[in-house]
Amino acid sequence: MQQLILPVLLASFWTICTGSADWCYQSQFTCDHQCNTPDKWNLAHSDCGGKYQSPINIVTRKTLKDERLTPFEFNNYQQIFRDTIKNNGHSVKVGVPHLSTISGGGLPTTYKAVQFHMHWGKHGGPGSEHTIDGEQYPMELHIVHMKHHYTDLTTALSDPEGVAVLGFFYERSNSANRKYDPITNALRSITITNSNTSLPSISLAQLIPAEQNLTSFYRYKGSLTTPGCTEAVIWTVFENTIPLSMDQLRVFSDLQFHDGKPMVGNFRPVQPLNGRQVFRSGGAVILVSSTLLLAAIATALGLSQPN
Ligand SMILES: [Zn+2]
Numbered sequence: 001m002q003q004l005i006l007p008v009l010l011a012s013f014w015t016i017c018t019g020s021a022d023w024c025y026q027s028q029f030t031c032d033h034q035c036n037t038p039d040k041w042n043l044a045h046s047d048c049g050g051k052y053q054s055p056i057n058i059v060t061r062k063t064l065k066d067e068r069l070t071p072f073e074f075n076n077y078q079q080i081f082r083d084t085i086k087n088n089g090h091s092v093k094v095g096v097p098h099l100s101t102i103s104g105g106g107l108p109t110t111y112k113a114v115q116f117h118m119h120w121g122k123h124g125g126p127g128s129e130h131t132i133d134g135e136q137y138p139m140e141l142h143i144v145h146m147k148h149h150y151t152d153l154t155t156a157l158s159d160p161e162g163v164a165v166l167g168f169f170y171e172r173s174n175s176a177n178r179k180y181d182p183i184t185n186a187l188r189s190i191t192i193t194n195s196n197t198s199l200p201s202i203s204l205a206q207l208i209p210a211e212q213n214l215t216s217f218y219r220y221k222g223s224l225t226t227p228g229c230t231e232a233v234i235w236t237v238f239e240n241t242i243p244l245s246m247d248q249l250r251v252f253s254d255l256q257f258h259d260g261k262p263m264v265g266n267f268r269p270v271q272p273l274n275g276r277q278v279f280r281s282g283g284a285v286i287l288v289s290s291t292l293l294l295a296a297i298a299t300a301l302g303l304s305q306p307n
Contacts, residue, residue: 092183112145124246219280220278
């Protein structure tokens with residue numbers, strides 16, 4: 001009898017753990033909490049196993065310059081709004097009134113802002129979703145937009161080009177970015193999953209680099225980076241970064257997942273390109289290793305020297 005108990009116990013434990021578990025990030029997986037980590041998202045959400053998934057690692061020397069990737073036109077990005085900031089158990093999310101729009105930038109039409117959220121690491125460590133030549137930044141901002149004529153994201157996601165996400169990397173700086181005070185201050189009130197608080201007045205423009213510094217970006221077609229992983233996203237990843245101090249980066253780690261554990265490492269690992277081409281705007285530079293660069297300069301100097 002006793003010999004039977006352990007396997008039965010294990011089997012029921014397994015069913016409870018895998019059957020009822022919601023999706024989670026790798027950082028959430030423990031023996032006590034066997035949730036569906038990114039490699040298993042496709043079990044419950046088949047699109048997560050698709051061919052055109054996000055995020056990706058952008059290999060800059062393999063990107064193709066595309067003259068059609070003209071600068072974006074940001075409309076009403078300066079618009080001041082008040083909304084709630086919520087800990088949704090996976091990230092912090094802020095709803096945005098659909099007044100701010102983007103066009104240009106090689107997009108097929110005008111897209112309006114819906115919400116923004118972030119992905120981050122542990123205490124300011126690596127945490128971005130996209131990587132550039134293998135480099136993972138401490139944090140990444142996603143401003144989610146949908147085609148202007150849609151009224152909800154669900155409908156937009158049924159259109160293969162229905163959603164446009166602007167991705168921005170954060171970089172550690174020596175001084176605090178005061179424009180982020182409303183966000184970082186609000187985090188204290190939403191440490192627990194499903195809690196929310198109202199944000200003081202902010203604009204999307206204050207959260208991102210100045211418009212003239214947004215002409216360099218990468219473009220590819222991909223998916224949402226959380227389940228259902230719908231492949232309906234035109235991705236833009238900007239080269240210019242947003243500065244935050246170490247203290248500002250760290251406060252995001254004070255948030256909690258639903259089980260009370262620190263909300264850290266809420267990023268999906270990079271996905272295979274599967275033959276996709278990544279394009280770059282005219283302003284984006286190919287990162288050359290300093291050794292190669294020095295060699296190139298030396299060669300150039302050598303050639304230009306009079307014999
Ligand atoms: Zn995201």
